[in-house]
Amino acid sequence: MPDHEKRIALLIDADNAPASKIEVILAEIARHGVANVRRAYGNWKSQHLVGWEKCLHTWAIRPIQQFAYSTGKNASDMAMVIDAMDLLYAGNLDGFAIVSSDADFTPLVMRLRSDGVAVYGFGQEKTPQPFVRACSTFLYLEKLGEPEDEGDDEASTPLQLQHDADLVRLLRGAIDATQGDDGWSKLGAVGSHIGNQGPFDSRNYGYRKLSDLIEAIGLFEMRRQGQVVELRERPARGGGRRARTKAVETKSAVEGTAKAVAKPEAAARTAKKPAQPKRD
Known part of the structure; x- marks a missing residue:
């Protein structure tokens, strides 16, 4: 089924989501x-949900x-979970969009995904x-601006990106895993490999596309083939750690080969050397 025809249920935890972000969501x-199904859960008599009415x-x-029903318990969460499972069992949906910043929904997301449906998560950076x-994809609400201004949020600087060890490790691993015989990796394959590992969206770093993020980080070379x-x-300047390691490995291999060749040659010379007569 084409993506634009997928049927998605939008379930909003209004207690943990800002009404101002619904348009961009x-x-x-x-x-x-x-979004065939659109529901928002909360105690609508509560004053902090007044802004949701419009x-x-x-x-x-x-x-x-x-x-x-009781102090300290969030009944909205339970109602949302029950509805999600009812919708799942009905079998009329291809995915769920869950808007919340509450980790209590983690088991629900895991259950939905185990049934093969996509879960698109939206929440605050907290x-x-x-x-x-747990989500198929997850977007931070702070990174989502007005639709016409999408991508105008302040982007992470190259230095900030380079110091994000998890991001660098993720990109390097994906590029290494999808590398062709010529040493280059196709961007599409890299993106798919990253997506298979977990939720990832370049917009969470302030870049609209994965290619923009990779170009900004400055650690990788890019080329276009059509x-x-x-x-x-990108090769490290001045023979970085990887380059030095490779050089040491190459040197060791050459020395090992030279020694292996030298041993039979020495043995051959010894065998050909005539025996000296003994003096009386």
Whole structure:
């Protein structure tokens, strides 16, 4: 099924999501499919949800009223989980978009994905990593601006990117894993390899495309072969660690070969040398 025809359920934890971001969230969901189901959960009598009323009407989002039955317990979370499982069992959906910064939804996301459906997560930068990594893709709400201004957020600097050890390791690993016989990796294959490992979106770093992010980090060479973009790691200046390691390995191999060749030659010379007569 083409991406634009995928049926997606949008489930919003209104207690942990800003109403001001719903427009850009819907615009992002439209990249993956159609939000046929739109529901927001919360205690709508609560004062801190007053700003949601206009948003619900504007974007045709169904409010699900959930009273707090006991102090300290979030009944909205439970109602949202129950609805998600009911929708999953109905079998009419291809994916779920969950808007929350609450790690309590991590088991739900894992259960949904185990059934083969995609889960698109949206939350604030404070969202715990278990929830982020459980999703098929995850976008930080702070990085999502107005639709017409998408990509204008302040981007991470090359130095900041280079000091992000997890990012550098992820990119290097993907490029190494997809490297062809000529030493170059296709950008599409690199992106797929990264996506298979977990949720990743270059916009979380302030770059609209993966190619923009890789170019900005400055550690990789890029070339175009027609419409295909290819990558490889940039050689370290002055013979970096990898280069020195390779040189040592090569030198050791050459020395080892030389010694191996020298031994039979020495043995041959010894065998050919005539025996000296003994003196009386």
